[in-house]
Amino acid sequence: MEQALDSDAEPVDDTGLRRTLVAVARQAEALQLVQHSQGNFSARVPGTNLVLITPTGIPYVEMGPEDLVAVDLERNTVRGPHRPSSELEVHCLTYRSRPWVGGCAHVEPPYLNALYALNLRVPNVLGNFVYLFAGRGLAVAPAIRSGTREFAEITLEAMGDHLGVVWKNHGIFCVGHTVRSALDRCVAAEQAAKVYYLALALKRGEPDLVPEGAQEDMVRTAAALGLTRGI
Numbered sequence: 001m002e003q004a005l006d007s008d009a010e011p012v013d014d015t016g017l018r019r020t021l022v023a024v025a026r027q028a029e030a031l032q033l034v035q036h037s038q039g040n041f042s043a044r045v046p047g048t049n050l051v052l053i054t055p056t057g058i059p060y061v062e063m064g065p066e067d068l069v070a071v072d073l074e075r076n077t078v079r080g081p082h083r084p085s086s087e088l089e090v091h092c093l094t095y096r097s098r099p100w101v102g103g104c105a106h107v108e109p110p111y112l113n114a115l116y117a118l119n120l121r122v123p124n125v126l127g128n129f130v131y132l133f134a135g136r137g138l139a140v141a142p143a144i145r146s147g148t149r150e151f152a153e154i155t156l157e158a159m160g161d162h163l164g165v166v167w168k169n170h171g172i173f174c175v176g177h178t179v180r181s182a183l184d185r186c187v188a189a190e191q192a193a194k195v196y197y198l199a200l201a202l203k204r205g206e207p208d209l210v211p212e213g214a215q216e217d218m219v220r221t222a223a224a225l226g227l228t229r230g231i
């Protein structure tokens, strides 16, 4: 029999997932992808219609697993002592519209933000970026105020079948089968942005990209490993 999926069902043990989510948020700060309480991270609780999301305004160094907010896919708080992230709309809409997604990460990485503020794009300059984004790079969403329903809809429309989308003058939003894989994508995007930025700073012209044949191999390998399953 199928397990009841509504929020009135028996509480599931989400202890491990809460620990993972806090670890991912702290790792993002340690890697300078966010500062203080910037960004937001969420994970679908397997077998339920619930999502755990970071609260708004709590610095990651002070955040514990009990501070996370459990919400349903319609954005109603089910459990938690704080208000959920102000980007709750886009997280919940992602889970509703992409059943394969298990985790989302939003960070505000400086090299990537600098490039996109200049209307440059991160090209396929690093293998890991090709690999984790299935060779498709990043989508770019139109710049409107974040945190609204309209912003969530525009973000996901812009993202299409990409695995990450740039919020210009703000940051990046990535998805994955887990919140860890969503963070891995944020890390890869900022690493490629940094390398591209540094290469441009040498003023020797456009850097070479990953050769096309190698890109195709990476995309095939990522697909065979299930990393890009769902897109």
Ligand SMILES: [Zn+2]
Pocket (backbone or CB within 6 Å): 038, 039, 106, 107, 108, 170, 171
């Ligand atoms: Zn933000």
